[in-house]
Amino acid sequence: DVKVTQSSRYLVKRTGEKVFLECVQDMDHENMFWYRQDPGLGLRLIYFSYDVKMKEKGDIPEGYSVSREKKERFSLILESASTNQTSMYLCASSLETGDYGYTFGSGTRLTVV
Amino acid sequence: AQRVTQPEKLLSVFKGAPVELKCNYSYSGSPELFWYVQYSRQRLQLLLRHISRESIKGFTADLNKGETSFHLKKPFAQEEDSAMYYCALSGPSNDYKLSFGAGTTVTVRA
Numbered sequence: 769d770v771k772v773t774q775s776s777r778y779l780v781k782r783t784g785e786k787v788f789l790e791c792v793q794d795m796d797h798e799n800m801f802w803y804r805q806d807p808g809l810g811l812r813l814i815y816f817s818y819d820v821k822m823k824e825k826g827d828i829p830e831g832y833s834v835s836r837e838k839k840e841r842f843s844l845i846l847e848s849a850s851t852n853q854t855s856m857y858l859c860a861s862s863l864e865t866g867d868y869g870y871t872f873g874s875g876t877r878l879t880v881v
Numbered sequence: 882a883q884r885v886t887q888p889e890k891l892l893s894v895f896k897g898a899p900v901e902l903k904c905n906y907s908y909s910g911s912p913e914l915f916w917y918v919q920y921s922r923q924r925l926q927l928l929l930r931h932i933s934r935e936s937i938k939g940f941t942a943d944l945n946k947g948e949t950s951f952h953l954k955k956p957f958a959q960e961e962d963s964a965m966y967y968c969a970l971s972g973p974s975n976d977y978k979l980s981f982g983a984g985t986t987v988t989v990r991a
Contacts, residue, residue, distance in 0.1 A: 808890065812981075870925075
């Protein structure tokens, strides 16, 4: 089974802090994604990457950046955390272009105070 | 722009009753549609996709291009079907990403 591992299940950070959310997948998947999950809004795509060092903006990239230095790792960075970034963050991966059977991580619940 | 609409936030049914989760989409091309499910304390996972035309856990979904809908149905709901369900849409063939709806929480009562 492909595993997508998110390093933290729960995080509490202060406003203005720089926050790193880490995601690692162990099955050589090409594509990786970061979504945030909010009640009533569903999943919204923040950033995705289809190759090492490649990244594309999703629907809500403002206030976020990403890094993909190695194929298996995709990091989400909140440059200066704000309270409206309090959310559940989901990482996902897929094998290749056209593969929409995403494998999701268990999520990181981030609270910004 | 592509969009997925799930009009029901909450759906409550009795065990053994039929359940239907609505999903409408807007997309100008030929989309691929999916249903994802998240059970309590579990990861989000793919339930089914329209191109496979299969039944998973008793659920089916038919793509209706005329009505731009992809409703999920099960004739006899079970308590273990209680979960959050998301409808999702893929874009052009060179697009890598899925767009998700807002989700529907299903509660199946005994």
